[in-house]
Amino acid sequence: MRLITIICGLLLAIAPAIAQKSSPHHRVAKTIATPLSTHDCGHNITLHLSTPEPTQGSLLLLELRSVTQPVTGIKATWDSREIPFWQEPKPNEKSPAVWRALLGVDLELKPENYALTLAAKTESTEEIPCSATIDVKEGKFATESLKVAPNFVEPNPEQLARAEAERQRLRAIFATITPDRLWDGTFHYPLTGVTTGGNFGKRRILNGKAGSPHGGVDFPAPAGTPVYAAQRGRVVLAEPLYFSGNTVIVDHGLGLYTFYAHFESISVQPGDLVDTGALLGKVGATGRVTGPHLHWGATVNRARTNPLQLISLPL
Numbered sequence: 001m002r003l004i005t006i007i008c009g010l011l012l013a014i015a016p017a018i019a020q021k022s023s024p025h026h027r028v029a030k031t032i033a034t035p036l037s038t039h040d041c042g043h044n045i046t047l048h049l050s051t052p053e054p055t056q057g058s059l060l061l062l063e064l065r066s067v068t069q070p071v072t073g074i075k076a077t078w079d080s081r082e083i084p085f086w087q088e089p090k091p092n093e094k095s096p097a098v099w100r101a102l103l104g105v106d107l108e109l110k111p112e113n114y115a116l117t118l119a120a121k122t123e124s125t126e127e128i129p130c131s132a133t134i135d136v137k138e139g140k141f142a143t144e145s146l147k148v149a150p151n152f153v154e155p156n157p158e159q160l161a162r163a164e165a166e167r168q169r170l171r172a173i174f175a176t177i178t179p180d181r182l183w184d185g186t187f188h189y190p191l192t193g194v195t196t197g198g199n200f201g202k203r204r205i206l207n208g209k210a211g212s213p214h215g216g217v218d219f220p221a222p223a224g225t226p227v228y229a230a231q232r233g234r235v236v237l238a239e240p241l242y243f244s245g246n247t248v249i250v251d252h253g254l255g256l257y258t259f260y261a262h263f264e265s266i267s268v269q270p271g272d273l274v275d276t277g278a279l280l281g282k283v284g285a286t287g288r289v290t291g292p293h294l295h296w297g298a299t300v301n302r303a304r305t306n307p308l309q310l311i312s313l314p315l
């Protein structure tokens, strides 16, 4: 798996170079075909989507700007989920108020059109409705075959019961939306010296049987390599789990969680408020693994998304 991961990393690194070589004519055609990502809600309010056509496993940044009247709150739903918005501090009195939200597209969400609907509350208590269509495209994910210890593919009843109980706990954690935004600024790689990562969303065949898709990014690293918090947040889980081994989950607020797995040792406790770059633990090979590496995941409003997109978003 280590070799496969490294190969994927190289492919990712090569991709931008290939894109730059596309002809100017091709780029113009693509620009024309791209649907509008800014929606006029009326009343001098606009809604901007970082992309109107995300692929499975993507993260979108939504921005709502009101020029003439202050917006005091936003209620938004997408795919039957409530999308929490936060208000950015205004740089000066004349600049319009900006509200932002993160929208996660689960890596297995059926590719089709989904309506984003919202109501912006204003000081005059009038609610201004706005909507946008988000056209989810199929993600291009590779398939890989892995050989792992048999008990991780066909667990015995006791192991199955433990794994199922842990799955329910994780579901409950990811369904909890902490109302405060705990992160502050851009997200960082959880390991020093890495600039990319591969294998997110890979469909996996484990010992010849179809497994669930890979919900994170793997970074191969020697056991003992320090792992750092990608941003500020509160530790909500720090313990060994059946599949992910020694695991740490950080709640960044507003439904955003980062997930760190297979640690050799854990350096934090549940309840700890950690800053960006705080030591969470050390790379190991605990749980379902083929060698030492860090598995890094990002969940937004229960949607499993590519954590590398967190780094590229201007948060």
Ligand SMILES: [Zn+2]
Pocket (backbone or CB within 6 Å): 214, 216, 217, 218, 294, 295, 296
């Ligand atoms: Zn992994």
